[in-house]
Amino acid sequence: MTTKLSVSLSESDVAYIDELARARSGNRSAAIHDLVRIARERAAVSDYAMANDEWIASGDARRWDAADAADAADSDGLGA
Numbered sequence: 001m002t003t004k005l006s007v008s009l010s011e012s013d014v015a016y017i018d019e020l021a022r023a024r025s026g027n028r029s030a031a032i033h034d035l036v037r038i039a040r041e042r043a044a045v046s047d048y049a050m051a052n053d054e055w056i057a058s059g060d061a062r063r064w065d066a067a068d069a070a071d072a073a074d075s076d077g078l079g080a
Contacts, residue, residue: 020031
């Protein structure tokens with residue numbers, strides 16, 4: 001499903017979108033879609049980084065590493 005939008009942008013923003021459109025897809029809608037996708041990906045990376053920091057700060061990372069080291073010591077080196 002798609003939704004049409006009407007937005008107000010500065011001339012420089014429109015020029016940038018037009019530049020992206022010419023370089024990538026040929027139309028403004030596709031260029032804006034790309035920008036939204038990139039923004040979502042950046043937000044996801046930030047969210048994952050924050051979750052990882054919380055995991056490390058909680059002490060779970062140390063427990064995970066200790067369990068992994070114990071498993072490796074018990075292993076015969078064949079991964080089983």
